[in-house]
Amino acid sequence: MSPSPSSSVRSAKQALGKRLREIRKDSGKTARAVAAAAGWHESKSSRLENGKTPPSDEDIRIWTRICDAEDQAADLIATARGIDGMYVEWRRLESGGLKRVQESVLPLFQRTLWFRFYQSWVVPGLLQTEDYTRAVLNTVVSVRDTVDDAEEAVAARMERQRVLHAGGRRFAFLIEEWVLRTVIGDAETMVTQLGHLIGMTATPAVSLGVIPMGVVRGNAWPTESFAMYDEAQVSVELVSAGLTVTQPREIADYGKAFAELASIAAYGAAARKLITTAIDTCQ
Template sequence: MTSVHEARSALGRRLRELRRQAGMTGKQLAETLSWAPSKVSKLENGRQTPTDGDIHGWTQVTGSQGEAAALLASLHTLEVQHSEWQRQLKSGLASHQRELADLDVQTKFFRVFEATVIPGLLQTGEYARARFVQGATTLKVPNDINEAVRARARRQEILYRPDKRFHFVLTEAALRFRLCTPEIMLGQLDRLISLSALPHVKLGIIGFETPYVVAPWHGFWILDRERVMVETYSAELNLAQPQEVELYGGVFEQLGAVASYGRAARAVITRVIDDLAPEAAEDGS
């Protein structure tokens, strides 16, 4: 998030420079563009992200049309770093899954930490459907859930490719949070056990009794050594600065170091299954 704020602030500072070079006050610029006076201040101080139209209007009024291309490039880089869900999912959930599939093809090594949910690449169709239903309801985006579930299932074929490597680390909480019915969760837990045996998949589970070296603040995906993806309620963050990727890589190593693997990881999953099974049986009766 820090890099996004810095990028927005840098863009705002450049806009302020162009205004001052033109000998204009913020009030004069706003009046010329028929904007609210506060908009200029918000843009210059990085509190609001400009649109393409804002950039074109600003450079035209300040006589700096030659700067428009560079400013637009900065803006579009910022949009990639901070991609709001409402904008990203405007064409539907399935479309976003297809975009992720293209990114999957390019990536050789996936390092994934999740504290609250099962990662998309490991989800059963029923669990995925429950997640998509919640997303569509919360964000009020087009309801193409059936297609999105199919698209996610197709993405999962990448787990079987010998040229890919996957290291997943989950907390026990992610296995226990009630984000779907007990019956669906039992199927999901059974699938985790099966996938943990794949030759290119390394699955670690951090049990509740495990002392943490670094706090599990939020989930994140590290794609090769090029990008870190973080999902928030409002947006998908794409962090690509080398120091950010390095930082998250170090955090992942610390989380992965305290996780249990192999038979010990499956024991944690089985323990959760044993706890959940009576509830699922009761719901099904």
């Protein structure tokens, strides 16, 4: 099973707190002395060092000044801001519109050579047709009450799919069979989308696996949808937020989960048969 979605954020906060503790100990000061010099309640030092309270930029500047480590302030502030960006609510992320969200991942896609996607909700974005994407994003606009720039966002996602044919990259997609049977948009949209999936199985750089309903799961339990970019980053889709995982140990956990899920998936002719059966249920 994949790790808890909140564990990456928690681990990162604890690691930052540990760095603050080490800086304080190197200065020879007690946590109580730091709090007194900063004008804080003494419990705040403990909360900061244990990762219970995220430090503000000013907290870090004060801490490093008191502990004679001001040269480390900039790096610590950057680390703290990075943690803040690991768990981002969709409403906050999408506040500037869906087009900007689609465009924001382009640098990540351009530098990644090995893509792994597991989807238990919808067809992966790189494999979506224009109409399917439109139905998905229009639903996002409606449910999350975000800026309605769905048409611009659809165009941006279609443009992003060019990475599939850029060369020098590998793509592995795993989709739960029930995703194929979940009607997004309308029946016509789904039939076209599923036909597109069949066509994508012939793309040399693409591996498409479908996890059949009723298969013995073993250790390959269904989980939240996630995407792996090389061994550098995992993006996890939660109901209310997006989570970015960068800790190597947790990236390895997701890699193991992906391999377990891949081991029970159907490929090639078997996968196409599952897709074709799903098409028949839509017609």
